[in-house]
Amino acid sequence: MNASAGYDPERLAICADAIAGAARNFAALGWTPATSSNFSMRLDSGHVAITVSGRDKGQLGREDIMVVDMHDQPVGEHKRPSAETALHTQVYRRLPETGAVLHTHSRTQSVASRLFASDKRVRLQGWELQKAVSGYATHDSTLDIPVFANTQHMPELVDQVDAWLDSGQPLHGYLIDGHGLYTWGRSIDEARRHLEALEFLLGCELDLRRLRS
Amino acid sequence: MNASAGYDPERLAICADAIAGAARNFAALGWTPATSSNFSMRLDSGHVAITVSGRDKGQLGREDIMVVDMHDQPVGEHKRPSAETALHTQVYRRLPETGAVLHTHSRTQSVASRLFASDKRVRLQGWELQKAVSGYATHDSTLDIPVFANTQHMPELVDQVDAWLDSGQPLHGYLIDGHGLYTWGRSIDEARRHLEALEFLLGCELDLRRLRS
Amino acid sequence: MNASAGYDPERLAICADAIAGAARNFAALGWTPATSSNFSMRLDSGHVAITVSGRDKGQLGREDIMVVDMHDQPVGEHKRPSAETALHTQVYRRLPETGAVLHTHSRTQSVASRLFASDKRVRLQGWELQKAVSGYATHDSTLDIPVFANTQHMPELVDQVDAWLDSGQPLHGYLIDGHGLYTWGRSIDEARRHLEALEFLLGCELDLRRLRS
Amino acid sequence: MNASAGYDPERLAICADAIAGAARNFAALGWTPATSSNFSMRLDSGHVAITVSGRDKGQLGREDIMVVDMHDQPVGEHKRPSAETALHTQVYRRLPETGAVLHTHSRTQSVASRLFASDKRVRLQGWELQKAVSGYATHDSTLDIPVFANTQHMPELVDQVDAWLDSGQPLHGYLIDGHGLYTWGRSIDEARRHLEALEFLLGCELDLRRLRS
Numbered sequence: 001m002n003a004s005a006g007y008d009p010e011r012l013a014i015c016a017d018a019i020a021g022a023a024r025n026f027a028a029l030g031w032t033p034a035t036s037s038n039f040s041m042r043l044d045s046g047h048v049a050i051t052v053s054g055r056d057k058g059q060l061g062r063e064d065i066m067v068v069d070m071h072d073q074p075v076g077e078h079k080r081p082s083a084e085t086a087l088h089t090q091v092y093r094r095l096p097e098t099g100a101v102l103h104t105h106s107r108t109q110s111v112a113s114r115l116f117a118s119d120k121r122v123r124l125q126g127w128e129l130q131k132a133v134s135g136y137a138t139h140d141s142t143l144d145i146p147v148f149a150n151t152q153h154m155p156e157l158v159d160q161v162d163a164w165l166d167s168g169q170p171l172h173g174y175l176i177d178g179h180g181l182y183t184w185g186r187s188i189d190e191a192r193r194h195l196e197a198l199e200f201l202l203g204c205e206l207d208l209r210r211l212r213s
Numbered sequence: 214m215n216a217s218a219g220y221d222p223e224r225l226a227i228c229a230d231a232i233a234g235a236a237r238n239f240a241a242l243g244w245t246p247a248t249s250s251n252f253s254m255r256l257d258s259g260h261v262a263i264t265v266s267g268r269d270k271g272q273l274g275r276e277d278i279m280v281v282d283m284h285d286q287p288v289g290e291h292k293r294p295s296a297e298t299a300l301h302t303q304v305y306r307r308l309p310e311t312g313a314v315l316h317t318h319s320r321t322q323s324v325a326s327r328l329f330a331s332d333k334r335v336r337l338q339g340w341e342l343q344k345a346v347s348g349y350a351t352h353d354s355t356l357d358i359p360v361f362a363n364t365q366h367m368p369e370l371v372d373q374v375d376a377w378l379d380s381g382q383p384l385h386g387y388l389i390d391g392h393g394l395y396t397w398g399r400s401i402d403e404a405r406r407h408l409e410a411l412e413f414l415l416g417c418e419l420d421l422r423r424l425r426s
Numbered sequence: 427m428n429a430s431a432g433y434d435p436e437r438l439a440i441c442a443d444a445i446a447g448a449a450r451n452f453a454a455l456g457w458t459p460a461t462s463s464n465f466s467m468r469l470d471s472g473h474v475a476i477t478v479s480g481r482d483k484g485q486l487g488r489e490d491i492m493v494v495d496m497h498d499q500p501v502g503e504h505k506r507p508s509a510e511t512a513l514h515t516q517v518y519r520r521l522p523e524t525g526a527v528l529h530t531h532s533r534t535q536s537v538a539s540r541l542f543a544s545d546k547r548v549r550l551q552g553w554e555l556q557k558a559v560s561g562y563a564t565h566d567s568t569l570d571i572p573v574f575a576n577t578q579h580m581p582e583l584v585d586q587v588d589a590w591l592d593s594g595q596p597l598h599g600y601l602i603d604g605h606g607l608y609t610w611g612r613s614i615d616e617a618r619r620h621l622e623a624l625e626f627l628l629g630c631e632l633d634l635r636r637l638r639s
Numbered sequence: 640m641n642a643s644a645g646y647d648p649e650r651l652a653i654c655a656d657a658i659a660g661a662a663r664n665f666a667a668l669g670w671t672p673a674t675s676s677n678f679s680m681r682l683d684s685g686h687v688a689i690t691v692s693g694r695d696k697g698q699l700g701r702e703d704i705m706v707v708d709m710h711d712q713p714v715g716e717h718k719r720p721s722a723e724t725a726l727h728t729q730v731y732r733r734l735p736e737t738g739a740v741l742h743t744h745s746r747t748q749s750v751a752s753r754l755f756a757s758d759k760r761v762r763l764q765g766w767e768l769q770k771a772v773s774g775y776a777t778h779d780s781t782l783d784i785p786v787f788a789n790t791q792h793m794p795e796l797v798d799q800v801d802a803w804l805d806s807g808q809p810l811h812g813y814l815i816d817g818h819g820l821y822t823w824g825r826s827i828d829e830a831r832r833h834l835e836a837l838e839f840l841l842g843c844e845l846d847l848r849r850l851r852s
Contacts, residue, residue, distance in 0.1 A: 128391050129247060139365070193247045199246075213426070421753060533842050536767075
């Protein structure tokens, strides 16, 4: 434990390296254009490691990952956390099993969010890859990804996510209109699996729409 | 020969390395999202080397390849083989020249399977690359890729493949609806050539449909 | 200072390496086909480092970067600067904060320029990534990218850009019809962020048009 | 000079390495699926270095390049040259400045060839990148790429190319229906520039068609 700051610096180093590795992969795929996107991992019940605002996600080092508490406040550092930190800590608070949160900004995600904004959700049905999302055992299921209205005022986004969760509907990821995707998992590996699956399925839905129109 | 298990461990090591190398290539192309896809090679008349369920296909090591017999039972190990092992062993049993079976899950394959599901097949005609499939000497031929209905109950998939083979129609690969492609070859190099050719041709068919609509 | 030529050769070496590094990245993304595209950085108030005409942008070395003055004349060298040098120096003259100018030629840029040529601009609205362009703090803004008519006579292109700037409209980048994109920034990092954001947003607009037609 | 075979083996080694390097690049771009495509360079007035049939174009070594004479006969080796050797030697005979011929098989090329087969040509107009083809100084020009009917009988393809050349129309590359692209240049660098430009422009034309339909 870091006596002054209240978290384990070794755990932070491990998480920072894991985040940087995942981010390099996403950047190579074009999912983090123009310094967009942000990533986090839970350090312990009260602390989260999260990317510093505005860095090139293909070249993150340990100095680009900082610590915040569950109320979005920087801990033991003077860097500025991502503007969307509140969306990360919300997931850790509301879904306590969560170990990692990934927010990316691929072209597929941005376009799908615009296209399905009026439907307020993307409904996925009949895809084998729905099984890659924890809790789904068959393609013969329905996986809804909500699309929330975009705003620069974070509390309004937090409220939209809270309202969905309060309604009791399952939530494995969400889109923000004109923006990107949030998803998560118990581990960063599970979160990556969810991200890869949702990116793939959104792409398939766009392709089908192009082909069936 | 491995006295206790009945297969040659040196042959297993060679096959495991060949599978891992091919899988890295497919993963880099985006054909194995979210730990999907599985790959196998024949060890001998009674044994098959096959990927363990649920691993990241871009990072397979020897420990991620296991041995099953022709009735899908693990041999000399306690790992869980891929849920779709029965589809691999079926090909080795029914088409005895087969040396390798590749199942991938590209976006093109998933989308084509949905789009052509009601036709029950994708009919390829007039493409020079049909010649990349063994037995096809001209673009002026017809190459049918059946699309089978998806199910989580493997015996039903096995039955659909058996019915096609029993009908006497040639079979070089098949799609499963909402899922991906199975193809194979006498060697893993031939299986890769078939996979590259079918992925390419399915993509061409989707493009033509977009352009001619 | 280089007494004979009037610029700092150490600054030139640093800029040449930065340009070559950025160009390798753009080439790998397919944004510089067939030796197209050109890149520059400001050396000082009177000199610009710019790519020599016609080189493969994926393999630039220091010898592929030359110096011109603000009137497009080569300084201390006998190489031929890019045919479009006048478009670079214009930006440095008219927008004095500019430190780097990037001109790429991606398929998305070329196609968008043709498609929006009759509108004379691409209007971007509602995209979170508009915030990646300096001066834009919200998705709820309008970012216009003008599309200028193409000509092989550089002064006519310079005049079109001057007319836009003289009208007082903000300018962060522009397309030339059937050609590519020009964008810039105070540093090469900012210019790259602008390029990545505009390439991404043009691609999103094309996708939306395909999907909504 | 190799006394027994009549060509310079050092020149062959240089050409083989240049072909292998270019082929690796094209393979990485997905332009040579399933062992398709073939490449050649002129050794001297009577000899051509050309890829051996059926190899993986991403992994060519010197042993995968052989020598043929201008009548398609292997010289000093017993390997089988590409089935399409006659299309290479034809270009060297008819266009004596040619130093390299590249035949690739990208998805864009295959789809464009099918789509424009009934027009018998792809007409390129208004693209800045037309200037990347030697002899074109402005986007305000017309660059026709003929689409020839496919056949497995090489003399019929040779005849179609001869007929085009005999008509006096310029020829910088051609498509074969359902197949790929042939292009060439005085050097392999010029041939690559032509290939990159034509691949790009065919892709732009397909995109425009999708967007304007």
